[in-house]
Amino acid sequence: MATLEIGQPAPAFTLRGADKQNYSLGTDGARLTLAVFFKTTCPTCAVAFPYIEKIFQTYRDAGLAVWGISQHDARRAKDFAAKYAATFPLLIDDAWRVSKQYDPDYVPTLFLIAPTGAVCERVVSFDKAGLNRLAQTIADRLGVPPVLIAPDNDGVPAFRPG
Numbered sequence: 001m002a003t004l005e006i007g008q009p010a011p012a013f014t015l016r017g018a019d020k021q022n023y024s025l026g027t028d029g030a031r032l033t034l035a036v037f038f039k040t041t042c043p044t045c046a047v048a049f050p051y052i053e054k055i056f057q058t059y060r061d062a063g064l065a066v067w068g069i070s071q072h073d074a075r076r077a078k079d080f081a082a083k084y085a086a087t088f089p090l091l092i093d094d095a096w097r098v099s100k101q102y103d104p105d106y107v108p109t110l111f112l113i114a115p116t117g118a119v120c121e122r123v124v125s126f127d128k129a130g131l132n133r134l135a136q137t138i139a140d141r142l143g144v145p146p147v148l149i150a151p152d153n154d155g156v157p158a159f160r161p162g
Contacts, residue, residue, distance in 0.1 A: 003103045006122055010035070010113045011101040015091035018074040018081075023067060023091050026117060031063030032141055033113045034134075037093075037104045040072045040080040044162045045108045048126045049084035052110070054149050055135060056088045062142040069093050071107070106162030112137060125162035128152070 004010060014024040025033060036052055038045040056066040066088040070077035077090045093099050102111060105124065112121035112134060121137045123130035128150035139146035152158065 003105050003109070003124075004111060004119050004122070006119050008119050009117050010111060010119050011098070012117070013098045013101065015069065015093055015098060018070075018078050018090040018092060021089075023089060025113065026115070028065055030065035031115060032059075032065070032120075032138060034064060034066045034138075035102070035111045035113060036066065036068045036088075036108055037099060037102065037110075038068055038070060038080075038108045040070065040076040042107050042162065044106075044126050044160045045080075046084060047156060047160055048108045048131075049081070049086050051126075051131050051150050052108075053084070053086045053088065054147075055131070055138070056086075058135070058147045058149070059138050059142060059144065060088075062144045064138055064142065065089075067091050069098060071096060071099055108162060110134065114141070126160040128156075128158045 012025050068090045073094050074092050110123040111119050114120045121134050123134050131150045135149045136146045
């Protein structure tokens with residue numbers, strides 16, 4: 001299997017959240033869904049999480065759902081999210097059922113999924129240019145002003161491999 005590319009259909013899935021609710025792609029009423037695959041042991045994920053939270057806070061009221069898809073158990077996912085002040089829902093994929101369908105080469109990998117089910121943007125690893133491009137795509141698709149998510153001068157390198 002190969003990592004999903006922009007324009008490909010995103011496989012439908014249902015995962016249980018750390019909050020014990022079920023989340024199903026395409027049935028939550030979101031105008032866009034950002035699926036963020038991560039591991040709690042990934043230092044690059046730790047760098048990315050505050051930026052992902054900023055995306056969530058910026059665009060959630062306009063119709064963006066952000067789901068952190070943990071490749072570890074609920075306890076570890078909740079501890080990781082708390083450490084980095086992430087408030088978006090955490091979905092547990094510790095058996096890697098959904099991860100195998102999306103097949104990200106690295107974590108973090110972010111897939112922006114349109115209501116049609118197509119992947120409309122993808123960001124791999126920690127990439128400031130990619131995060132800003134993602135935010136622009138989200139803003140364009142939701143019809144809201146774009147926000148700079150990852151400024152050059154915030155003391156964090158522009159790229160960090162996953």
